[in-house]
Amino acid sequence: xxxxxxxxxxxxxxxxxxxxxxxxxxxxxxxxxxxxxxxxxxxxxxxxxxxxxxxxxxxxxxxxxxxxxxxxxxxxxxxxxxxxxxxxxxxxxxxxxxxxxxxxxxxxxxxxxxxxxxxxxxxxxxxxxxxxxxxxxxxxxxxxxxxxxxxxxxxxxxxxxxxxxxxxxxxxxxxxxxxxxxxxxxxxxxxxxxxxxxxxxxxxxxxxxxxxxxxxxxxxxxxxxxxxxxxxxxxxxxxxxxxxxxxxxxxxxxxxxxxxxxxxxxxxxxxxxxxxxxxxxxxxxxxxxxxxxxxxxxxx
Amino acid sequence: xxxxxxxxxxxxxxxxxxxxxxxxxxxxxxxxxxxxxxxxxxxxxxxxxxxxxxxxxxxxxxxxxxxxxxxxxxxxxxxxxxxxxxxxxxxxxxxxxxxxxxxxxxxxxxxxxxxxxxxxxxxxxxxxxxxxxxxxxxxxxxxxxxxxxxxxxxxxxxxxxxxxxxxxxxxxxxxxxxxxxxxxxxxxxxxxxxxxxxxxxxxxxxxxxxxxxxxxxxxxxxxxxxxxxxxxxxxxxxxxxxxxx
Numbered sequence: 001x002x003x004x005x006x007x008x009x010x011x012x013x014x015x016x017x018x019x020x021x022x023x024x025x026x027x028x029x030x031x032x033x034x035x036x037x038x039x040x041x042x043x044x045x046x047x048x049x050x051x052x053x054x055x056x057x058x059x060x061x062x063x064x065x066x067x068x069x070x071x072x073x074x075x076x077x078x079x080x081x082x083x084x085x086x087x088x089x090x091x092x093x094x095x096x097x098x099x100x101x102x103x104x105x106x107x108x109x110x111x112x113x114x115x116x117x118x119x120x121x122x123x124x125x126x127x128x129x130x131x132x133x134x135x136x137x138x139x140x141x142x143x144x145x146x147x148x149x150x151x152x153x154x155x156x157x158x159x160x161x162x163x164x165x166x167x168x169x170x171x172x173x174x175x176x177x178x179x180x181x182x183x184x185x186x187x188x189x190x191x192x193x194x195x196x197x198x199x200x201x202x203x204x205x206x207x208x209x210x211x212x213x214x215x216x217x218x219x220x221x222x223x224x225x226x227x228x229x230x231x232x233x234x235x236x237x238x239x240x241x242x243x244x245x246x247x248x249x250x251x252x253x254x255x256x257x258x259x260x261x262x263x264x265x266x267x268x269x270x271x272x273x274x275x276x277x278x279x280x281x282x283x284x285x286x287x288x289x290x291x292x293x294x295x296x297x298x299x300x
Numbered sequence: 301x302x303x304x305x306x307x308x309x310x311x312x313x314x315x316x317x318x319x320x321x322x323x324x325x326x327x328x329x330x331x332x333x334x335x336x337x338x339x340x341x342x343x344x345x346x347x348x349x350x351x352x353x354x355x356x357x358x359x360x361x362x363x364x365x366x367x368x369x370x371x372x373x374x375x376x377x378x379x380x381x382x383x384x385x386x387x388x389x390x391x392x393x394x395x396x397x398x399x400x401x402x403x404x405x406x407x408x409x410x411x412x413x414x415x416x417x418x419x420x421x422x423x424x425x426x427x428x429x430x431x432x433x434x435x436x437x438x439x440x441x442x443x444x445x446x447x448x449x450x451x452x453x454x455x456x457x458x459x460x461x462x463x464x465x466x467x468x469x470x471x472x473x474x475x476x477x478x479x480x481x482x483x484x485x486x487x488x489x490x491x492x493x494x495x496x497x498x499x500x501x502x503x504x505x506x507x508x509x510x511x512x513x514x515x516x517x518x519x520x521x522x523x524x525x526x527x528x529x530x531x532x533x534x535x536x537x538x539x540x541x542x543x544x545x
Contacts, residue, residue, distance in 0.1 A: 051392055053392070073394055076393050077394050081392035083385060083388060083392065087384035087385040088389070089380075089386060091315055091319060092311070092315060096314075100307055100308065101393065103303055103304045103307045104393045104395045105393075141389070
């Protein structure tokens with residue numbers, strides 16, 4: 001099956017400022033594709049070109065075989081968009097909004113079902129909604145037309161942790177219905193939890209495209225383990241191990257850094273010396289660290 | 301798709317009524333003024349052969365209603381839509397933002413139509429003011445005045461940078477326009493220079509056309525041509541230079 005979205009050498013500038021320098025990626029049918037990067041990296045401009053809201057200065061964009069600009073009307077029927085700063089009239093009620101926007105599409109979803117799924121109050125006006133409810137309504141509006149693709153920009157920004165988790169569960173449900181999802185985010189945890197593949201964008205360029213786990217691997221971020229030895233321990237025993245890059249003391253705790261082999265190596269040394277590691281804590285190299293590593297301004 | 305357009309007009313109308321500017325300032329306020337002026341005996345004395353001051357105020361208040369809707373309600377709402385991203389959101393749907401503009405114009409037109417009928421009815425039933433003697437001429441004058449005012453409102457919306465600026469400029473235009481319609485001083489009592497200026501303002505021209513229709517004739521061409529010119533030029537400029545974001 002051909003990819004549903006194909007972006008090739010996309011270039012977009014605003015005046016002298018280059019927003020997107022050179023971005024290429026493809027999105028396959030049915031996947032959740034993350035576009036990840038720091039603020040100002042060009043993520044939003046990239047998806048705006050996909051949505052046909054901006055005219056690229058260079059490169060090509062094809063969505064469902066359509067040109068987002070030339071075939072804009074057809075595209076709007078099949079691509080649902082959740083805007084980063086998309087709003088509604090203050091005094092419009094939730095039910096009215098969903099019913100109205102549903103009427104724009106040839107084959108809309110049942111707005112009452114969507115309302116229930118998202119736990120939204122039908123009678124409340126937009127102005128009276130909490131941040132989380134507004135966010136969920138804007139997701140509902142992205143899905144009301146029964147789209148083939150949904151583009152979700154900064155999905156959970158401004159939500160509390162519980163609302164964020166609920167929203168993630170919702171998105172997984174949407175994907176289960178066969179909708180391809182493009183997720184723009186700067187939350188690593190979100191990308192790690194939801195995305196099949198992630199494009200990391202920095203300064204208008206694609207740094208790499210990989211699975212979230214692959215991305216963390218590639219960054220080769222150090223692991224960090226911390227424990228309290230049950231008996232006095234000579235730091236030199238650990239510092240000499242292959243893969244270990246540092247051993248430091250923090251009060252009665254020992255902190256060891258190194259690659260992903262250090263945990264096993266250190267535990268083996270401790271076992272040989274009949275020392276147990278009390279209150280052991282290992283910090284995994286998450287996408288967060290990989291992200292910082294990969295988008296660092298002066299890579300070594 | 302036509303279903304979507306009607307629904308959009310209905311929703312915009314509902315929102316306009318909820319918003320309070322149109323119902324309170326656009327309809328209730330001139331209606332109250334109408335009732336108060338109608339209750340002052342001095343204003344019911346004839347000033348010409350067959351017109352009282354009150355008779356002259358009925359069309360002034362009809363223009364007041366149109367001006368509030370077109371100069372205050374419309375630009376504030378649409379500039380707010382632009383500022384809050386409502387128009388942007390519409391661009392991502394099959395309906396597009398142009399139809400939101402059209403729906404706003406249609407909704408305000410409908411509210412103005414109902415208000416005009418209401419004012420004429422209250423003036424006739426409550427205070428025995430004769431309806432315009434040339435109904436067709438009056439209808440043409442009203443249509444052109446409404447078209448001219450809505451075009452000017454659209455032009456304000458098209459060019460201002462923000463909702464606050466839309467409200468400020470709309471209000472700033474409203475007062476001199478209403479002055480030249482004779483809200484404070486009837487046009488007939490203005491000095492000649494002001495009368496001449498009034499004839500070229502949209503509401504002054506509207507008032508002249510209304511007067512002709514009230515007195516029994518089809519409005520003379522100059523005010524109608526002036527209204528058509530305002531409607532056409534402002535709409536063309538607004539469409540050409542509309543800021544979508």
